[in-house]
Every structure is written in structure tokens, then in C-alpha cells.
Amino acid sequence: MRRRDFLARVVGTPVALSPLRFAGAPAIVRAEGSRPVVTHGTAVGDVVPGRAIVWSRADRPSRLVVEWDTTDAFRNVRRVRGPVATTDTGLTARLELTGLPAGQRIAYRVRFEDPADAGAVSEAVAGTFRAAPAAGAAADVTIAWSADTVGQGWGINPEWGGLRLYETMRRAGPDLFVHCGDTIYGDQPLLPEVKLEDGTIWRNVVTPAKAKVAETLEEFRGNHLYNLTDENLRRFNAEIPTVALWDDHEVLDNWYPTEVLSEKDSHVEKRVSVLAARAKQAFWEHYPLRATRAENERVYRSIPYGSSVEVFALDMRTYRGANSPNRQAALGPEAAILGAAQRLWLKSALRASRATWKVIASDMPLGLVVSDGPTDFEAVANADDGPPLGRELEIADVLAFLKRERIANVVWVTGDVHYAAAHHYDPARARFTGFDPFWEFVAGPLHAGTFGPNILDPTFGPEVRFRAIPPGMKPNRPPSAGLQFFGTLRVHGRTRTLTVRLHDLSGQALHTVELPARG
Numbered sequence: 001m002r003r004r005d006f007l008a009r010v011v012g013t014p015v016a017l018s019p020l021r022f023a024g025a026p027a028i029v030r031a032e033g034s035r036p037v038v039t040h041g042t043a044v045g046d047v048v049p050g051r052a053i054v055w056s057r058a059d060r061p062s063r064l065v066v067e068w069d070t071t072d073a074f075r076n077v078r079r080v081r082g083p084v085a086t087t088d089t090g091l092t093a094r095l096e097l098t099g100l101p102a103g104q105r106i107a108y109r110v111r112f113e114d115p116a117d118a119g120a121v122s123e124a125v126a127g128t129f130r131a132a133p134a135a136g137a138a139a140d141v142t143i144a145w146s147a148d149t150v151g152q153g154w155g156i157n158p159e160w161g162g163l164r165l166y167e168t169m170r171r172a173g174p175d176l177f178v179h180c181g182d183t184i185y186g187d188q189p190l191l192p193e194v195k196l197e198d199g200t201i202w203r204n205v206v207t208p209a210k211a212k213v214a215e216t217l218e219e220f221r222g223n224h225l226y227n228l229t230d231e232n233l234r235r236f237n238a239e240i241p242t243v244a245l246w247d248d249h250e251v252l253d254n255w256y257p258t259e260v261l262s263e264k265d266s267h268v269e270k271r272v273s274v275l276a277a278r279a280k281q282a283f284w285e286h287y288p289l290r291a292t293r294a295e296n297e298r299v300y301r302s303i304p305y306g307s308s309v310e311v312f313a314l315d316m317r318t319y320r321g322a323n324s325p326n327r328q329a330a331l332g333p334e335a336a337i338l339g340a341a342q343r344l345w346l347k348s349a350l351r352a353s354r355a356t357w358k359v360i361a362s363d364m365p366l367g368l369v370v371s372d373g374p375t376d377f378e379a380v381a382n383a384d385d386g387p388p389l390g391r392e393l394e395i396a397d398v399l400a401f402l403k404r405e406r407i408a409n410v411v412w413v414t415g416d417v418h419y420a421a422a423h424h425y426d427p428a429r430a431r432f433t434g435f436d437p438f439w440e441f442v443a444g445p446l447h448a449g450t451f452g453p454n455i456l457d458p459t460f461g462p463e464v465r466f467r468a469i470p471p472g473m474k475p476n477r478p479p480s481a482g483l484q485f486f487g488t489l490r491v492h493g494r495t496r497t498l499t500v501r502l503h504d505l506s507g508q509a510l511h512t513v514e515l516p517a518r519g
Helices: 003-012 164-172 217-227 231-239 272-285 340-352 392-402
Strands: 038-048 051-058 060-067 078-085 092-098 107-114 117-123 123-132 141-146 175-181 193-195 200-204 242-244 301-305 307-315 357-360 410-414 421-425 438-442 462-467 486-491 498-503 511-516
Touching: 038 107, 038 231, 038 438, 051 060, 051 107, 051 123, 092 107, 092 307, 117 392, 117 462, 141 164, 164 217, 164 486, 175 307, 193 392, 193 421, 200 357, 217 272, 301 410, 301 486, 307 340, 307 486, 357 486, 421 498, 438 498, 438 511
Parallel strands: 038 242, 141 175, 175 242, 307 357, 357 410, 410 438
Antiparallel strands: 038 051, 051 092, 060 078, 060 107, 078 092, 107 117, 107 123, 141 486, 193 200, 301 307, 421 438, 421 462, 486 498, 498 511
């Protein structure tokens, strides 16, 4: 069966959603108000060989139940009863499916059941995804990535079609999607109307959570739920497994853990560490993330996908030092952006990986200069044309490790800067030369203002090979300008070649790079 036909049957056919087809459903149909309701669709993520995380949310405390099979007929259905969604989890719940057959397309459907009345079961919401290939399988794999959702005052505008890039990416049919951060903009409220340059009006849907900066747990939750009211995003989540990172706007612009806001700031809560703890809980509640025991559900993790590719998701927020001129001469907490523990984990995980291609997904670029005020810097680069200093020291350490250990076929993907670009790094152009050449690909925004371009710091020898925005562009172009971007990485299992493409809002490929595997 073709993928399109499979999706239409699983997601679009009323029989697949029928209460009578769901194992254990009640024989007596109860009144709608007496049954739980799935409020914001379903999502799947952190898919690894044999396993996947399924997420959903209910309108009341109720137990998540998932059925899955390898066909939409559900004749050999497996049923998994998960945890109870409670007010402590924002009425969200997730569970792990296990024993998934390698490389198979999985049909699944979620419901919630009343803990006190197993017969009171919600209507089902269906989805489908491809299970990961077996650990040693050299399969064809396509990964999409982008960043930045509902930023700079550009919210859900039904007249324009909502969060349209998610539908474009869904139609591209990737096996995985990596969201490189700024999954929400908790620090940027929305206005009902924004006047555009041509005199027309951009009309935002505005909810109470999007009418002010997020500070409370409920307000952060409300920012995630706002995005999930969009039907494009819900369709995407039901079909495309997501690997989610976080960056600054999940909390507030350019934050770092030790920051205390000034009295002039509009936040009532001035301690950023308190805001970040609430924001992290909301982030964790609203994505299909696999909980880790280490460091209280850490964000950084790896996602192996057969022998073709492994994704290494980084966290450049939690462990960073304060934003500063970024010129420290030695490694240490003040110069950190990864932190010692994450850097050690990354090196160990890269050394252990048996995947042909290692994709390092970071929430901030390596060579682009991202400022925080007149003297401080937000990302890795420090606009100094000399050897590595400050946060560049950690990146230099990782790059030198890759060369020393002869770890080949490493590419970096990122977002943050609100435009798409391809950068090639080469020690022949660099001030620091102890590394092998590599590529960094930038994509975004998903649905936010378009900016750029940023200047490149020469320390690691980057060169712009492609940039998707026109010269002299005014900042904060609205989504309706069409300058919204995503990227795809396609690994060809037989040839091991990696094809990288940068796409626009329509899905058109703007730039392509073919990379043969080494070793």
C-alpha cells in the first residue's frame, strides 16, 4: 500500500476512529459529557529501534490508552494502558510503545478512560509513523529540521492558513523531525491585529496565555497549548515523530540560569532560574520526550535510527555561563555553553556510535555572531578573529576530539537566527586548525519573523555557500512574506550518501548539497 493511501485509511476513515473498534470500549454509548475528551491531538517522538513515545492530552483526569498495529485494520491489535493524566501534569500523559517491528509503518490510536469507570472512554484520535530500522540496518532515512514557532508577534492567523509550514513538512514525508528550539515564545505576547506594510491586517487568534509574558506554570502550558490548537501542527504531530530541543524563548529572550531580571522588566518573577524550572516542566509535559533518569529529565540525548544515522540533540541553555563578552581564556563554568558533563557525554556517544552519519542538532549556530546587547554574546561566536576564546573553547574541544578519534561524517543542523543557510567550515580558512572540515546547515523560522543575515566569526573558518534571504531585507518579515524555511537530510542506505536540502514555505528545494560518506 502506498503511504498516502495508508495515511488516508488510518487517519481519515471513520471506522478507524469508531468506539466499537477499540478493544475494551463500552457496549453502551454514554452521553458525551460523561466521557473524557482528547483535547489537542496526539504526537509521537523519540523513536528508536523497537520503541516510541506516544503523547496526548485529556480534558479531565483520565488514563491514556494506546492501541497499535501494522495495518489500519487493527486485526492484531496491541493495547497499552499508560499513566493517568492529572492536573499535576497539565492533563497530559505519555507512554512508551515497545516491541515495534523494525522499519514497519505503525498505525496507532489513542483514547483516555475514566479511572473510576473503565467504560467511560473518549473518542479515539489516530496517527501513523514509521518504526525505526533495526540497529544494524542500512535503510533510507529522511530527517527534517527547523526552529522558531509563533515568534515576533506572528500567531495563528486562520485567514492565512495557520501554521502552514508544518503542513508543507508533513507532505514531504520525513521519518523524523528535529525541532531545534524556540518551540514557543513564552516571552512574546500576541496582539489581535498587526498592520502589514501593504495596509492589510494580520489577524492573530489570541488566548489568555498569549496575552502576556509567561511566568506561571499554567501560562507556560498555555503557550504550548496555543500552538496545538492549529490543525496543521496536530496533523503533523500525529504522523511525523519529533525530536524536540529547547532554546531561549521557551523561557525568555537570551536567558541564562543565573540571570536576575531588572526592576524595569515586565516579569513579576525576576529570578530566571524559577521561570526556567516552570518552563522546563511545561516543555516536558507537551512533547513526546523519553524521560531520562540522569539530571532530572535532561534535554540532551541521542536518537539512533538504524546504521544510517544517529541524531545527537544538544542543550545549549541549561548549563551555560552568563552571557558576557565571551573572551575567557580557559575552559570553565563562565565559558560554558554545553557544560563539562554534556560535553563528556557527547564525546562518548559520538565515539560509541556505529551510524554512518552523525547529525549534531544544536539550538544555536557555531559560527554566526549572535549578540546580546552592545558588549555581550548569546551564542558560541564572539566576533573576535583570533583563536578560540570563551564558549568557542568547548566547541574547539569537541572538534579536536572528532579529528583525534577519526570520527567521520559529522554534520551540524541548527536554527535560532530566523533564516536558512549552508556553511562550510575548513581549517585552511580558520584561526583554529585542529579539526576536519565539516558542514553546518541552518533552517527556520517555522512560523515567526524572518531576520538576518548574521556575520560569521572566522575562528573555525566558516564560509557561506548559500543564504536563503534577499540582500538588504528588512527585519521581522511576516510569515505571509513566504520566507519560512526547513531543511531535510536524506541518507541513502545503499550508497550511504547524504543529500541535504533547504526548502521554502512551498516545499521547493532552494539549495542542495550531496555529501559522500567517508570511511
